[in-house]
Amino acid sequence: MNTYQYLNSRVIFERAAKVIPAGIYGHLGPAEGCFIPVEAYPFYAQRAQGAYFWDADGNRFIDYMCAYGPIVLGYNHPAVEAAARAQQEQMNCGVLPGEIMVQLAEKLVSLVDSADWAFFAKNGGDVTNLAVMTARAHTRRNKIIKFAGGYHGVSQWMQFIGNAGIIEEDVSSVITLPFNDAQAVEQAFKRYPGEIAAIIATPYHHPAMADNALPEPGFWPAVRGLCDREGALLIIDDVRAGFRLSLHGSDAYYGFKADLICFCKALGNGYNLSALCGRDAYKEAVSSVFYTGSYWLSAMPMAAALATLTELERIDGPGLMTRQGTKLTQGLAQAAQQHGYHLKITGEPSMWYMRLTDDDTGVLHQQWVSECVRRGVFFTNHHNLFINTAITDEDIAYTLEVAHDAFRALRGAGQKGSI
Ligand SMILES: Cc1ncc(COP(=O)(O)O)c(C=O)c1O
Structure with missing residues (x-):
């Protein structure tokens, strides 16, 4: 198989480094070390369609990062684009919200259990x-429990002492506990009686740079029970x-009910929108919080989101992504085994995490991923991957061919596995 070159990407990056902090700032940039080894990755994309994107050099990739999650139906999905265009012709950014905002809220309320x-x-x-903020407004308490390795964004309370720009007061009300440890949660409630406003958690544990973990049986019922008993959200x-797991919310998927549930990535198939949903008991509290933004009423992303949810429902998107993810991850694990390596797969099939366990340093995994990227399969080595519904059986078959070739390249470079 031919391997890709990224000459144009590098030329653009040199220009960028002069006028944009770090060239590409944040965790998406090469300076942060997410794309390792850096030479294996393109830096700029030109266009995208369905399951693929093309970089600035015209190389095509099957995209298993899906823009870090938002692309759930494939790029430029016709129904989503048509809905967005129709709304744009009516109105996008206006002084008042459009009726579409109410329609979308109605859709979420009808779909999402909590x-x-x-x-x-x-x-x-x-x-x-x-x-x-809503939990604090409702309970008039300060403290928040979160789980180690859980990522909830870049607000100060979410960050760590030692991160640039973070001071102790930012994080002094946050208690960090291990995921899947209901006893630790119980002890925290005992230690800080009447002080804990909420627990915030992802529905299963999907940290970066670590194996992912599904909730153990009994974990969520125990946490739910503790929150009820202690008056925390x-x-x-x-x-x-x-x-990606269920259209009814991932709490429903794992058999419990959240008080508040946060959506973003897959909601608009790439149109910028997020939603906080919740139960009636917290409607007054959320209404009391001072919270707004210049583009929060924009109607186009809302039309795109309504179309995205409707399409996901029509095709049973979560079911399809789970089936495709299962096929792909089983195939990848088998390919590894055939070449004498062990590929550990964790998390959910529609957004799995994988890691070659044959060395402890992660370098072998980085090398294998880089060989896949150079052959047109866009993986990263530090983060969970994503399936979207545009990925076909042919794409999966091609991905597996690439995976085999990448393992051959590792062997050819003298990198033996442990099997
Ligand atoms: C679980 C989780 N919560 C919150 C966020 C923050 O979302 P955003 O980057 O859109 O602010 C992310 C982003 O990756 C996430 O994965």
Whole structure:
């Protein structure tokens, strides 16, 4: 198989480094080390369609990062684009919201088990922050429990001492506990009686750079029971998993009910929108929080989101992504085994995490991923991957061919596995 070159990407990056902090700032940039080894990755994309994107050099990739989650139906899905265009012709950014906002809220309330209302914003962090403020407003308490490795955005309370710009007061009300440990939650409630406003958690544990973990049986019922007993809110951060496991909310998928639930990524198939949904008991509290943004009423993303949810429902998107993800991950694990390596798959099939366990340093995994990327399969090595509904059986078959070739390249470079 031919391997890709990224000459144009590098030329653009040199220009960018002069006028944009770090060239590409944040965790999406090469400076942060997410794309390792850096030389294996393109830096700029030109266009995208369905399951693919093309980089600035015209190389085609099957995209298993799905823009870090938002692309759930494939790029430029016709029904979503048509709905967005039709809304744009009517109105997008206006002084008043359109009726589409009410239609979308009605749709979320009818689909999501723990939603009696919906409040819209732009990014995932907008709504995780709003959820925490709402819990504090409702309970008049300060402290928040979160789980180690859980990511809820970049608000100060979410960050760590040692991160640039963060001071102790930012995080002094946050208690960090291990996921799947209901006893630790119980002890925290004992230690801080009447002080804990909420627990915020992803529905299963999907940290970066670590194996993912599903909730152990009994964990969520125990946490739900403790929140009820102690008068604290249970906030589910479904920003990443939302609508990839179930259209009824990932709390419903795992058999419990959140008080507040945060959606973003898959909600608008790439149109910028997030939603905090919740139960009636918290409608007054969320209404009392001072919270707004310049583009939060924009109507186009709302029309796109309504079309996205309607299409996901029509095709049973979560079921399809689970089946395709299962096929793909089983195939990848078998390919590894055939070449003498062990590929560990964790998390949910529609957004799995994988890691070659044959060395402890992660370098071998990085090398294998980089060989896949150079052959047109866009994986990263630090983060969970994503399926979207445009990925076909042919794409999966091609991905597996690439995976085999990438393992051959590892062997050819003298990198033996442990099997
Ligand atoms: C679980 C989770 N919560 C919150 C966020 C923050 O979302 P955003 O980057 O849109 O603010 C993310 C983003 O990756 C996420 O995965």
